[in-house]
Amino acid sequence: MPLDRPTITADRSLIAHGAIMTLLGLVSGLTPLIARSPAAALQAHSIGVLQGAMLFGLAAIWPALGPSRGVVRAAKWCGLIGFYSNWVGAELAGFWSARAMMIVSGVAMPPGASRWMEVAVAILLSMSFLIVAMCVMILLALRKSPIATKS
Numbered sequence: 001m002p003l004d005r006p007t008i009t010a011d012r013s014l015i016a017h018g019a020i021m022t023l024l025g026l027v028s029g030l031t032p033l034i035a036r037s038p039a040a041a042l043q044a045h046s047i048g049v050l051q052g053a054m055l056f057g058l059a060a061i062w063p064a065l066g067p068s069r070g071v072v073r074a075a076k077w078c079g080l081i082g083f084y085s086n087w088v089g090a091e092l093a094g095f096w097s098a099r100a101m102m103i104v105s106g107v108a109m110p111p112g113a114s115r116w117m118e119v120a121v122a123i124l125l126s127m128s129f130l131i132v133a134m135c136v137m138i139l140l141a142l143r144k145s146p147i148a149t150k151s
Contacts, residue, residue: 014059017080021087022052028091036112041094044087051083065141075137082130089124096121 025048028041035041058079065072092098097112098121 009063010059011062012059014055014062014076017083018052018055018059020052021048021055021083024087025049025052028087031091031094035094036097037094037099039094040090040097040099044090044094047090048087051087055079055083065138069141071137071141075134075141078130078137079134082128082134085124085127086131089121089127092117092124093121098122 025045028048029045031044032038032041062072062076065075096117098118
């Protein structure tokens with residue numbers, strides 16, 4: 001094996017999404033300065049950075065799920081849609097002060113979001129259930145094809 005080119009064993013698309021999500025999270029750290037609800041905007045910052053780290057971790061383990069079967073592809077799309085919609089929903093909640101879905105911090109948020117804004121944020125934040133579905137699909141993919149071990 002030549003030493004000039006290391007073998008990449010991580011999923012490059014998930015690495016890219018991890019970098020994008022982390023960047024979105026870092027940039028959204030500046031949005032509390034202009035948001036109607038700075039606390040909710042700061043939550044979006046934390047969500048983005050944490051989800052970016054999770055995507056980097058998923059990129060590292062993704063090849064262990066085996067070849068790209070249907071359940072693996074579905075898990076990836078569920079995760080990506082869930083992560084991005086969760087971050088967008090939290091960011092919009094901060095900008096609009098949409099507090100209906102913000103169970104903990106919503107009481108302290110100023111009023112002001114119209115009904116359609118609350119519904120949009122609720123839909124986006126509810127899509128985070130796709131992250132749970134992704135985790136279940138990962139467990140199913142691991143169960144169907146055990147990871148080969150080196151002896």
